[in-house]
Amino acid sequence: MKHILVVDNQISNCDLLSKFLTKKDYKVTTTTRGQTALEMLQKRRYDLILAEYRLPDISGTLFFDQVDKWDPNAKMILMGKGVNLKNAIAMIQKGVKNFIEKPLNPDELLEAIQEAEKITLPQMEDRTSASNTQQAANLPSDMVTGKSKKARAIIEQVERVGPTNFSVIVQGETGTGKESLARLIHQKSLRKDAPFVAVDCGCLSREIAGSELFGHEKGAFTGAAFQKTGFFEQANGGTIFLDEIANLPMDIQIALLRALQEKVIRKVGGSKEIPIDVRIIAATNENLLQKSGTSNFREDLYFRLCEYTLEIPPLRERPEDLPLFIDFFLEQTGKELGRPKAKFCKEASDLLTEYYWPGNIRELRNVIRRSTLFSDSESLIGKDSLPPRITTYKDTLFSADEPSESEESIPTVKKGDLRSTALKAESRRIMEVLEKVRYNKTKAAEVLNIHRKTLYVKIKSLNIPC
CATH class of the missing domain: 3.40.50.2300 (Response regulator)
Structure with missing residues (x-):
């Protein structure tokens, strides 16, 4: 029934x-x-x-x-x-x-x-069985079975920090599986049988953030017809995951800092202090150290949170793990759709291997789910089932190697003249930006305010190592 x-x-x-x-x-x-x-x-x-x-x-x-x-x-x-x-x-x-x-x-x-x-x-x-399945379904396979050196290094760090009560900052590009890693840390902790509460700070405006995080009393504001239990109380004894923490309003950051230092919270409209025992795992796709101390993020909150920092490498930096992810998501999607497990033809598989994956694991999962819908009667996924951005990516790279008619070819740097001095300065600037964005060329192009193809041309012409 x-x-x-x-x-x-x-x-x-x-x-x-x-x-x-x-x-x-x-x-x-x-x-x-x-x-x-x-x-x-x-x-x-x-x-x-x-x-x-x-x-x-x-x-x-x-x-x-x-x-x-x-x-x-x-x-x-x-x-x-x-x-x-x-x-x-x-x-x-x-x-x-x-x-x-x-x-x-x-x-x-x-x-x-x-x-x-x-x-x-x-x-x-x-x-109980749902929780086990949830780990298999939600945790990206590089966190569990990744065989690359970088994947193994992440797991070793999780094993080390998991059993502690350290606050953890998880840094990584969008789609790398920061929440999945946070869940894995929680599972490795002594709090694993207590709640794990995930909060998307990007959805919390100044008007509702205090109420959602700390709760409110009845009548605290217009529309507060009932007393509300906040996320911190829900997570008491367990772990609270604050995703995209850099998006929290400044006044909420102050309240959060007090909650972490004093281990008490106060509901909006309330006078009673409520003791809490919560482990904090915060996630961001930005460099919080660089952002701390600015008008957007409090430096004291950063240093309170960064007892341990984990950096998740992007998918393109661990290509040996890609086949594991593909196989896992194909199996997961087949079960969800009630179909046999599909497989990619060689041409489609090669395109997936060559693609840049700016959206990382989340993008890969979505591509596989979409492509599986177009598998043929023999559960084979062809090239035409892939999104255009993947099928044309290789051609885009080749075209980037050769400057377009509208782009002036960048000459070899020669010592002494004014143009070579400008090119050296340009090379240094590109290197600085690449280092800041951890060699994410898409982000670097945005910071430099140039097209990604143009950036590729400059990297090659100026012999910039990356």
């Missing part, structure tokens, strides 16, 4: 939905609070989540994000009255299976549930 979790802010709605769905041979569990639902989801897996978009203690968007981070395969249908169409579409694009307008139409509801059921997913009856 399929088990549905109903989350609605009205007890009467919960009762009605429970009776209706029970008659349709579903097992139903209900709750009126989002935080309670999240706690229930940590203990077991439900076949479907039917949730109100406007919950009293957490927004529908944040509720979905929390569930998705814990179990990306979770099926969720949102419902609500008078919800903005743009918001509904945005939620469906994020992964919600359907969005139903209230008052509910029984036939429409049943049809939406049946449509969601058609998506084949691995069956997991309890949260």
